[in-house]
Amino acid sequence: xxxxxxxxxxxxxxxxxxxxxxxxxxxxxxxxxxxxxxxxxxxxxxxxxxxxxxxxxxxxxxxxxxxxxxxxxxxxxxxxxxxxxxxxx
Numbered sequence: 001x002x003x004x005x006x007x008x009x010x011x012x013x014x015x016x017x018x019x020x021x022x023x024x025x026x027x028x029x030x031x032x033x034x035x036x037x038x039x040x041x042x043x044x045x046x047x048x049x050x051x052x053x054x055x056x057x058x059x060x061x062x063x064x065x066x067x068x069x070x071x072x073x074x075x076x077x078x079x080x081x082x083x084x085x086x087x088x089x
Contacts, residue, residue, distance in 0.1 A: 040065070040072035041081040050081040061086030 040057055041050040055072050057065035065072050065087040072085045 038085075040067065040074065040085050042067050042072055043081075049079065055085065057085040057087045059085065061088040063087050063089060 036058070037054050037056055038058065040053055040055040042053055043049055044051040053067055053072065055065060055067050057072060059074065063086065065085040074081060074083045074085055
């Protein structure tokens with residue numbers, strides 16, 4: 001009976017340890033991707049309303065991400081880019 005319990009308990013503990021370890025490594029990996037270089041779009045003129053640029057921004061964050069001369073925005077469809085990109089300080 002003791003052997004049966006130990007044969008069952010050891011694999012269960014190994015699985016619990018693996019899940020716990022992977023949960024903590026996932027949190028760190030998501031922080032690395034903040035403010036990476038992504039494609040953004042700025043208004044240049046009526047002929048080029050969504051001009052493509054590379055910016056160190058993200059879609060989440062606490063501050064608006066600026067690109068001189070205007071606010072960087074994410075393009076939602078072929079002709080409009082209404083949502084500003086964000087960045088973390």
